Every structure is written in structure tokens, then in C-alpha cells.
Amino acid sequence: MRPATGEQYELDFGDLSATITQVGAGIRSLRFAESDLTEPYGVHEQPPSACGIVLVPWPNRVADGRWELDGEPRQLDLTEPAKRNAIHGLLRRRPYELVDRTDSTVTQSATIFPEPGYPFLLETSVTHELHTDGLQVTHAIVNAGDRPAPVAVGAHPYLRIADVTPEQLTVTVAARSRFEVDARSNVVAQLPVEGTDFDLSAGRRVSDLDLDTGFADLPDGPVEHVLAADDGRRVVLWGDDAFRYVQVFTHRSFATKPGGVALAIQPMTAPANALNSGTGLRWLEPGETWTVSWGIRPEGFGGEAYLASWG
Known part of the structure; x- marks a missing residue:
């Protein structure tokens, strides 16, 4: 039986390992030695609650799937029918094409073709790379059309620290609003x-938290969000200067332990409903390329041995 998320790209670098999927270009697992750094899911499962996927050309929701372009209304497919919204962009269930891969890196690409709700032609790619500082994810978007295109990028990882239940962890997000x-x-x-x-x-x-909340007003410069265990182990989600927004979601119906919590920390270059508000949108000119990066870094999982594994 074929995997539900298409080809599975197994990456290794020292004690780090990851499984990246063809469908949604998602993170199905990320581990340091025997410790899960993200919530894993089975090879024959669809990504539970968007686990690990890429969100492009917009993250989060567009209310009613409606927005205006040059004064003309546009209607996106309602991909969150229970709430009558368009959610998480146009590529979450589409297979990507393999561009390049090594033992520690995979690059995949996907085209966004014009449609009534989003009449733009984009060439997108995403590279997952394991290196001495953990996992780095780099997105590149090219406007292959003949008109400026509004774009934003996000991702939907659920973080964890090995076998510590998320309820026992501490999350830090430096946001002012x-x-x-x-x-x-x-x-x-x-x-x-x-x-x-x-x-x-x-x-x-x-x-102590019950959140499905977007945050803004992050500190200047590259930003870090932290999930920490009491023993000093930490998982740091970082984003470059483009990632000025983050969604924190305490999900109580998707978790490794029934009745527990799965914690999503979602880096975003624009908040929910950005196609209407314009907040955080990047308007790409024809032929222009936009490149952004974020990543996940484990700390305190092995002291000097952690760095020596790549020495």
C-alpha cells in the first residue's frame, strides 16, 4: 500500500533524522536520537489537523473565502466548511515534485495555477535541510505570471520533547499583541x-492554556519561540525577519496520548485574513522571487556530545 502522503524522504545528519512527505511537503517526523521534536504520525495516515504541512499562498483563514482584487470580489473554495472559511492556502493536499535530494536535504516544488479565487501563477519550492543547528526550512516563491501577486507563507508543526507530555512543558512566545x-x-x-x-x-x-490564537508585534530581528522541559531540554522554533506572526494552538483532539494536548507553533509571514486586511502580505512583481526561512533547533539534548556528533 502506498503511503497516504506520497513519497517519504528520509533525512539524516548526525543524531538528527526527519521524514518529509511529498503531499503538502510536510514534516511527518523530526527526531534527535530517540527523542521526537515534533508530533509524528503514521505512514498510512493523512496529516492530522494539518500536522507539519506548508501553508501557501496564505496561512490560516480567509473569512468566508471571500476577498477583493482591484475592487472585484473573489471566491476561494471553502476548505473549512464547518466554519465557512478558506484555510491554509492551496497546496496542503497536493503532491510536490522532487527537485533535488541528498542524505540530509530534500527540495520539492509545486506550481500554483490561476483559479477564480486566486488568479495568479506561482512557482513554489521548499527545502528541508538538517545541519548542525537542527532543521532549516527554506521557501522560495516566484511570480511566474504577468501581474503582481499577493503571497504569504506559513507552516504547521506540532512541537514536542520526547516522551514528556506537552501539558508538562512550558511555552514562551515573545509577542506584544x-x-x-x-x-x-x-x-x-x-x-x-x-x-x-x-x-x-x-x-x-x-x-494552563487553551489557545487557537494568532500573535503579532514580535521583537525586531529574527524571532524565537521556545518549548521547554523542566530538565533543561528545549525545542526552539525560529523564523527570519519575514516571520512576524505566529499561531499557537493547543489541540485536544490530536495528541499522542488520548485526552492530551498537541501543541502547534505555526510561523507565519502574515496573519489570518491577510488577503482582506493586507497585513503582512508580500506583493510579488512578475518575475520576482521571494525567499524566506524558518527552522527547529533542539537544545540541551546531549550537551557536548550533541555538537560532537557533527564534529
């Missing part, structure tokens, strides 16, 4: 987090 949403998870306001239960800047126990 968050997006309030309605019952359909659509943005209605942007509010400061200082002095509220949404302030994660000093670290909060995952067991």
Missing part, C-alpha cells in the same frame, strides 16, 4: 497581551 476572533475563528480585533492570560512572554505551562 494577539488577534481576537469570533466563533468561526475569524479575526475581529487586535489587542495587547500585557496583563492578560494571553501573555506568553515569560513562559506559561501548556496545561
Whole structure:
């Protein structure tokens, strides 16, 4: 039986290993030695709750799947029918084509063809690379059409630390504001987090949180979000200057332990409903290429032996 997510690209570098999928260009597993750094799922499963996939040409939701282009209404397919939204872009269930691979790297590409809701032609690629600093994911988007195109990039990893239940971990997100949403998870306001239960800047126990929340106003420069265990092990999700937004999701119906929590920390270059608000959108000119990177770095999993494994 073929895997539900197409070809499986097994990567290795020292004690790091990963399985990258053809469908959605997703992370099916990421491990340091015997320790899971992301929530894994089975080879014959579809990605549970978008686990590990690439989100392009927009992350998160477009309310009602509707937006306007030059004053003309556009209607996207409603891929979150229960809430009547278009969610997570146009490539989440599409197979990518292999471009190049080595023992520690795989590059895949996918074309976004024009459609009524998104009438643009984009050539996209994503490279997953294991190296001395963990996993680096690099996205490149080329506007292959003849008109400027609005684009944004995101990803949907669920982080963990080996066999420590996520409820026992501490998450730190240095954001100064968050997006309030309605019952359909659509943005209605942007509010400061200082002095509220949404302030994660000093670290909060995952067991105390119930979030599906977008955050903004991150510190200048490359940003880091941290998931930490009490024994000093940490998983750091970092993004370059383009990733000015992040979604934190405490998912209680997808978890390794029934009834537990799976924690998604989703780097995004634009927040929910960006096609309507314009917030964070990058308008690519015809022929222009946009390249952005984010990654996952384990810390404290082996001390000097961790670095020596690549020495």
C-alpha cells in the first residue's frame, strides 16, 4: 500500500533524522536520537489537523473565502466548511515534485495555477535541510505570471520533547499583541497581551492554556519561540525577519496520548485574513522571487556530545 502522503524522504545528519512527505511537503517526523521534536504520525495516515504541512499562498483563514482584487470580489473554495472559511492556502493536499535530494536535504516544488479565487501563477519550492543547528526550512516563491501577486507563507508543526507530555512543558512566545476572533475563528480585533492570560512572554505551562490564537508585534530581528522541559531540554522554533506572526494552538483532539494536548507553533509571514486586511502580505512583481526561512533547533539534548556528533 502506498503511503497516504506520497513519497517519504528520509533525512539524516548526525543524531538528527526527519521524514518529509511529498503531499503538502510536510514534516511527518523530526527526531534527535530517540527523542521526537515534533508530533509524528503514521505512514498510512493523512496529516492530522494539518500536522507539519506548508501553508501557501496564505496561512490560516480567509473569512468566508471571500476577498477583493482591484475592487472585484473573489471566491476561494471553502476548505473549512464547518466554519465557512478558506484555510491554509492551496497546496496542503497536493503532491510536490522532487527537485533535488541528498542524505540530509530534500527540495520539492509545486506550481500554483490561476483559479477564480486566486488568479495568479506561482512557482513554489521548499527545502528541508538538517545541519548542525537542527532543521532549516527554506521557501522560495516566484511570480511566474504577468501581474503582481499577493503571497504569504506559513507552516504547521506540532512541537514536542520526547516522551514528556506537552501539558508538562512550558511555552514562551515573545509577542506584544494577539488577534481576537469570533466563533468561526475569524479575526475581529487586535489587542495587547500585557496583563492578560494571553501573555506568553515569560513562559506559561501548556496545561494552563487553551489557545487557537494568532500573535503579532514580535521583537525586531529574527524571532524565537521556545518549548521547554523542566530538565533543561528545549525545542526552539525560529523564523527570519519575514516571520512576524505566529499561531499557537493547543489541540485536544490530536495528541499522542488520548485526552492530551498537541501543541502547534505555526510561523507565519502574515496573519489570518491577510488577503482582506493586507497585513503582512508580500506583493510579488512578475518575475520576482521571494525567499524566506524558518527552522527547529533542539537544545540541551546531549550537551557536548550533541555538537560532537557533527564534529
